[in-house]
Amino acid sequence: MSSADERAELGVESLNALLDTILKRYGYDFRQYSQASLRRRLTQALPRLQCKTFDELKDLIVSDGDAFRKLLPQITVSVTEMFRDASFFRALRELVVPHLRTYPSLKIWIAGCATGEEAYSLAILLKEEGLLDKTLIYGTDINLNALEKAKAGIFSHQQMRQATEAYQKAGGTKEFSSYYHSDYSSSVISATLRSKIVFTDHSLVTDSVFSEVQMVLCRNVMIYFDRQLQDRALGLFDEALCRRGFLAIGPKESIRFSKLHKLYSVVSESEKIYQKGI
Amino acid sequence: MNSVLPEKLKNIGIIVIGASAGGVEALGNILASVSSPRRVPIVVVMHLSPDEKSLLPELFASKTGLLTREVEDKDPIHPGVLYFAPPNYHLLIERGEFFSLNVDEPVNFSRPSIDTFFDSTAEIFGSRALGIILSGANDDGARGLATIAAAGGMGVVMDPAQAAVATMPQRAAEECPGALVLGAEEIRNLLNEF
Helix, strand or coil: CCHHHHHHHHHHHHHHHHHHHHHHHHCCCCCCECHHHHHHHHHHHHHHCCCCCHHHHHHHHHHCHHHHHHHHHHHHCCCCCCCCCHHHHHHHHHHHHHHHCCCCCEEEEEECCCCCHHHHHHHHHHHHCCCHHHEEEEEEECCHHHHHHHHHCEEEHHHHHHHHHHHHHCCCCCCHHHHEEECCCEEEECHHHHCCEEEEECCCCCCCCCCCEEEEEECCCHHHECHHHHHHHHHHHHHHEEEEEEEEECCCCCCCCCHHHHHEEEEECCCCEEEECC | CCCCHHHHHHHCCEEEEEECCCHHHHHHHHHCCCCCCCCCCEEEEECCCCCCCCCHHHHHHHHHCCEEEECCCCCECCCCEEEECCCCCEEEEECCCEEEEECCCCECCECCCHHHHHHHHHHHHHHHEEEEECCCCCCCCHHHHHHHHHCCCEEEEECCCCCCCCHHHHHHHHHCCCCEEECHHHHHHHHCCC
């Protein structure tokens, strides 16, 4: 083996040892996460925890719970924005909402909701389409910090400015400011919207399905998973979805490697929206 | 070119290209009359607007006659394909030689970041990587090219005098002193070695 290969082997071994320690000590299983992203995030976390190697980090967190609590959000943080991918929200309005109207009540699962931007974007869209009253949105994630932020629904002025622009690009025509209240320092999403969303912790690695739903959104979450974990996640979504329910994944993700993909028809090829059982 | 090169060339398993302002023109220039089919995949990271769909794969499919693809998560890396990083994601390579994407914070205001992708390429491909920096207004990619060179790969910088915006290749040449500074025609010829 060349010395570069040897270094690479050690790198993989020490990363795996770190992940094993995290699992044994804290119960979080990152062993089936895509290693390139994980490695990048962990490498960036090292100096913040005064460590130079994964081995040092492993030794630190095995005994220091506070250090682990500092580390965890750095591994699981998901950078998200309201109405990210305007074309996706336009496609939802045009292609999916007409079908959602036919249900007496709606349950929608946003898996990997992070700080809630997508959940609030969806709630706003449903409100404008007159569907929010009969809807309950579940926003789930493993990052408890992110879930707390999501529940609070508090965003900075800058975030709201960006959100307003994105909302308009996504086809929104109302006064976006009607959806939140501002004070001098930040903005809070209106209580009406917040009341229709339940944010709760759930792991796609270890947990099971908790409700039957008419739609699942899991966008830019599975990019962090390896193929096996992607399969597991898709299996959960399939189990949760009612027949004719909708699945939406990220624009650069795919269901075609999963054996389940044959059970779904394509609603939008470009926006990665699928319908089960047609 | 000196006599060390032919050995290194045989070893090249991936060509990675980074560019920003002036990059589309520069890329068109170096891919003009590129031979097809090709042995080695080419992967391009171009700084693009995050809100718009990229037209590059379509544009370069017709310009070059090559098979082009905007990378999707977990895409395998096939020889002979011209890949483009999608806008608003960082591009990475996994052990097992396939692509993965991530939505981490922009690096130096860039997502995709050329540095991030070149780092990942250096980690997985090491001495089998050939990195090329074209035209652009910031220094994204300078450090990444140095990382590829440090891992034993080859670094190439477009001659700043020929680049529409010279900052990027200039900074890359400074940060990676071992990089070859080549004109468009020389880069074209180099690419046709693969």
